[in-house]
Amino acid sequence: MPISHTTTFSISELASEFDVTTRSIRFYEDQQLLFPTRRGQTRVYSAQDRVRLKLILRGKRLGFSLAETRELFALWDETPTGSMKQLRLLMAKIEEKKTALEQQLNDIAMLQLELDSAETRCREAMNELTATT
Amino acid sequence: MPISHTTTFSISELASEFDVTTRSIRFYEDQQLLFPTRRGQTRVYSAQDRVRLKLILRGKRLGFSLAETRELFALWDETPTGSMKQLRLLMAKIEEKKTALEQQLNDIAMLQLELDSAETRCREAMNELTATT
DNA sequence: GCGGAAGTTTACGTAAACGTAAAGTAAGTA
DNA sequence: TACTTACTTTACGTTTACGTAAACTTCCGC
Incomplete structure (x- = not known):
């Protein structure tokens, strides 16, 4: 509809x-x-x-x-319209999320390296099979 | 122990x-x-x-x-020691994971921007409160 | 040799994020 | 008017990733 x-x-x-x-x-x-x-x-x-x-x-x-x-x-x-105390708390939460995201970025970077490595090994194995040795 | x-x-x-x-x-x-x-x-x-x-x-x-x-x-x-068919499948899986990770990187980048924006607004609100206007 | 700490298995409980079926309503259409 | 299609609510079922309790066994220090 x-x-x-x-x-x-x-x-x-x-x-x-x-x-x-x-x-x-x-x-x-x-x-x-x-x-x-x-x-x-x-x-x-x-x-x-x-x-x-x-x-x-x-x-x-x-x-x-x-x-x-x-x-x-x-x-x-929360259009930041709270008390100072609330605002500090809000900032803390934001920082918390930000560091968590940094961690995720690190994690992803590591995983990407590993996948690249796996990809390379896979490619090599395929070459072995293709090679007329 | x-x-x-x-x-x-x-x-x-x-x-x-x-x-x-x-x-x-x-x-x-x-x-x-x-x-x-x-x-x-x-x-x-x-x-x-x-x-x-x-x-x-x-x-x-x-x-x-x-x-x-x-x-x-x-x-x-899987030390890639399979048939060509298996290897192709393996490669496909690897690629799949890699694109998923790219997506995640994008998602994180967006979220970071939004958090930065939220942080800025929060800071401004705190300045408002602090200012002796 | 005895109590306590750390380990074990078995099994039922739980929170999150929906899936899925049942049964009903409301609008358009042949 | 009857049928279809899209929407609704209610409610029980399911999967994942553990928590938690019960009831042992093993080993260590005193």
């Missing part, structure tokens, strides 16, 4: 665009990660919701739990 | 070194990711096992399931 298309989407549009099930999308709503409006019973998703869904899936690719992603949304949403 | 220490480790040594529970380590064995030898009943871990454990944990940080990590181990182990 392609919705009015000013800037809104149906659940199946999003599902097929991002290749997830409607079940998943509803589950993300259940977990307070998405907040579509309703036209009667039917869910109507805004462009913002679409972005959020994209971010959720990105989070998954990085191994984040839905809870963690929700935390990140909180970081992003 | 610090074992003979030529190059072997007890389960609790590994557990405390990597800050995981012994339960987890035993579970990884159950899932065919580790293969400690036995001294009587007791598990004895080699340096190789230790490396594997480290790799398992790295995998977890990258969001890999234990099954995926086991697959990676297979890639690594």
